[in-house]
Amino acid sequence: MNTLTTTNTTTTAPALTIAEMRVPARLDDADAADFHAAVALNNAICLSDSGLDDFASTAEEMLPRWRTNADHVTRTLLAREGGAIVGAAVLGYGVAEPTSAEVDLMVLPEHWGRGIEQALLDRVESEVRMLGRMVLQAWTLHRADAATGPLVPRTGWGRLTATPHAQLLADSGFTLEQVERSSVYDLQADHAPVETMLAAALAVAGADYRVVEWTLPTPPHLRDGYAWALSRMSTDAPSGGLEVDEETWDAERISRRDARILDGGQRMSVVAVEHVPTGVLAAFNELAIGADLTGVTHQYCTLVLKEHRGHRLGQIVKCANIVRWRGIAPESPRISTFNAEENRPMLDINEAMGFRPSSYAGAWQKKLD
Known part of the structure; x- marks a missing residue:
């Protein structure tokens, strides 16, 4: 009689690590791979969140922002599992402006909900506290139908959809302070x-x-x-x-x-x-x-x-x-621009010129204890 033996095996997911990205001196340097990956991740997030490719940037355009820090510091924290980049957070702050810092959280939908986004946000908040800054600000990008959503900023102007990113910020103590409209003008x-x-x-x-x-x-x-x-x-x-x-x-x-x-x-x-x-x-x-x-x-x-x-x-x-x-x-083909929803004088000009809404952004703020 043949006996079938079943062996139970447990697969352990790779541990999540978060470390600051090394900024290359040149885009063709041997250590530039992480920077290129971060640019690609940023572009993928913008496309996923807005449904538009208007906000894509090239590595050439972005590198000078990371390389120069006389006026503004830009740092990137990379989250990895088993060596693979699964998320990032960009931390930025003005050198002469002591109050606030900004975070741009970047986790693709397929990696969302596994704790990566919370781990990155917690790490950024810790970094901001160590800098002695007491205000953390963040932005969420939303598709054109966001104007029908349930989230209303404290200004009372504009509305946003409750995306997972927006919900994470709300659950983490952030307040929606402002809604901005992205508008486009047909240059042709x-x-x-x-x-x-x-x-x-x-x-x-x-x-x-x-x-x-x-x-x-x-x-x-x-x-x-x-x-x-x-x-x-x-x-x-x-x-x-x-x-x-x-x-x-x-x-x-x-x-x-x-x-x-x-x-x-x-x-x-x-x-x-x-x-x-x-x-x-x-x-x-x-x-x-x-x-x-x-x-x-x-x-x-x-x-x-x-x-x-x-x-x-x-x-x-x-x-x-x-x-x-x-x-x-x-x-x-077109101009893309952001304006605060409460800035009616500027929006009136835009609308008269032929600008039309294309997406929206939320400005969030958390005051640290």
């Missing part, structure tokens, strides 16, 4: 309406304001004024309940920022409006694109200083930069 459409809006806005602004424009690097004689305008992003832009330190900018910091953008292979156009009686740059708009001039254009910062609002300066800088952009990246 007829620009005649934008040109008409520009002419009308210039007529309202009058002779006290004149348009100034440049392509990076910023001309030396404009750096101080541009620095002042950029510093006002931290005080004048709507931030909901987020704790934002007032930033200090000078000509040297402008030069460092320009170099970081250019070293990443990007091109940027800036259109500003100068208040002629004082010489102050009262408003500005930035458009940027990577080395592939057929890719998506991104609007970075746009601001009108509080004391110069009411003269259609926001309309001037946005419209003038779109007109100018045709000579820089004529084959780019």
